[in-house]
Amino acid sequence: MNIRDLTIEELEIVVAKLGEPRFRSTQLYEWLHGKMIYDISEAKNVNKSLIDKIKYEFDVSFPTIYKEYISKIDETRKYLILLNDGNIIESVLMKYKYGYTVCVSSEVGCDMGCKFCASTIGGLKRNLLPFEMLAQIYLISRHNDLKISNIVIMGSGEPLVNFDNVIKFLKLINSEKGQNISLRNVTISTCGIVPNIDKLSKLNLPITLALSLHAPNDEIRKKIMPIANKYDLKSTMEAMARYFISTNRRITFEYSLIKGINDGKNNAKELCKLFEDRFKNMHVDFNINLIPVNEVKESKLERPDNSNIIEFKDELEKHGLSVTIRRELGKDISGSCGQLRASVK
Numbered sequence: 001m002n003i004r005d006l007t008i009e010e011l012e013i014v015v016a017k018l019g020e021p022r023f024r025s026t027q028l029y030e031w032l033h034g035k036m037i038y039d040i041s042e043a044k045n046v047n048k049s050l051i052d053k054i055k056y057e058f059d060v061s062f063p064t065i066y067k068e069y070i071s072k073i074d075e076t077r078k079y080l081i082l083l084n085d086g087n088i089i090e091s092v093l094m095k096y097k098y099g100y101t102v103c104v105s106s107e108v109g110c111d112m113g114c115k116f117c118a119s120t121i122g123g124l125k126r127n128l129l130p131f132e133m134l135a136q137i138y139l140i141s142r143h144n145d146l147k148i149s150n151i152v153i154m155g156s157g158e159p160l161v162n163f164d165n166v167i168k169f170l171k172l173i174n175s176e177k178g179q180n181i182s183l184r185n186v187t188i189s190t191c192g193i194v195p196n197i198d199k200l201s202k203l204n205l206p207i208t209l210a211l212s213l214h215a216p217n218d219e220i221r222k223k224i225m226p227i228a229n230k231y232d233l234k235s236t237m238e239a240m241a242r243y244f245i246s247t248n249r250r251i252t253f254e255y256s257l258i259k260g261i262n263d264g265k266n267n268a269k270e271l272c273k274l275f276e277d278r279f280k281n282m283h284v285d286f287n288i289n290l291i292p293v294n295e296v297k298e299s300k301l302e303r304p305d306n307s308n309i310i311e312f313k314d315e316l317e318k319h320g321l322s323v324t325i326r327r328e329l330g331k332d333i334s335g336s337c338g339q340l341r342a343s344v345k
C-alpha cells in the first residue's frame, strides 16, 4: 500500500504501531499532503528512524510528469503522468475566472466503449489508486507553483466504476491538513452507472454530479453509448433526480453535439420532453452543458456547424431550460473532452 493512501486517522494507527508518538502522524501527513513532497525523506522534522520504518513497510513511490503540452490558444496545459508500473495517464490544467481546475483521470483507459471518446479505444488497463489521483493534483500544483481550487473527474475512466478509490481520493484532497479542496468544488462525471449513482446519493456529499446524457432517447443513446443497453434513460434520470433530492446540489447533464446523430431541432425538442416527463412536479435544479464534439482521429463523428449549435441551445432555452456551451480549452494539444488517452500518441 502506498503511504499516501492513508487518511490521517489511518496514519495515526500506523505511527502508533511503529511505537512513535502521535504528533509524528500529523507532521508526516502535513508533509505528504499539505506540502506535497515527492520524496518522503524530505520530511525534515520527522525522525529518520520512523521514515526508515515506513519505507520498509509501505510503498513510498510517487508518479512523475513525463511530458507537458502548453496550449497556444488558451492557458490550458496537458500533462502525461508516468505511473510507477509504466502506465501513462493524462491530466489537464485549466484556468477559469474563479481559479485553477484540474481534470483528473480515474482509470488507465476505460471500457465503457462510448463511440466518440478516445479514452476507451485501448480498453481498460486498470483502476487508479487514490494516491495516483492525488498525484495528478500535487504534480500539477507544484510544477506550476499554484493552488488548485477545483477538480473535475472527467479525464479518462469511469469514476463510478472505481468508486471506493475515488471517494478515498476525495476524502484525502478535502482534508484540512492536506489541500483542503472543498467538495463543493468537485464535479464527478459519469456515463450513468445507476446503482453507483444511488451509492453516491447515500453518501450525501456536496459534490456536483454530471451525467453524460448525449441523447434524447434510448435508441440514439444505445448507438453511441453501450452503457445505455444496461440502464435505460428512465432509470438513469430517476437516479439523477434522487441524487438532487438527497444532496440538494444542482445536477448537470452533458450533451455532446454530434452532426447528424443528435443535433437536430427534433432532437432538441425531444430532449425538452424527456426532462418534462422525467422530472414532472419534482423541481429538480439542473443545467445542460452542450459540448460540441471534439475530434478523435479514430472516429468519423463530426462537430455540428456553429449555427446548429446556437439553434439547439435556443430551442432548449425557449422551453425554459438552463443551458451553457462548454468552452473548448486546449484543443491544439488534444486536451479537450474525450481526447485524453492512456498512451503517448
Ligand code: SAH
Residues within 6 Å of the ligand: 112, 114, 116, 117, 118, 153, 154, 155, 156, 157, 158, 159, 189, 190, 191, 192, 210, 211, 212, 213, 254, 256, 291, 292, 293, 294, 295, 296, 337, 338, 339
Ligand atoms: N466516464 C465519464 C467521464 C469521462 S468524459 C463520463 O462518461 O462522463 C467527460 C465528458 O466528455 C463526458 O461527458 C464525455 O461523454 C465527454 N466526451 C467524451 N468524448 C468526447 C468528445 N469526443 N467530444 C466531446 N465530449 C466528449
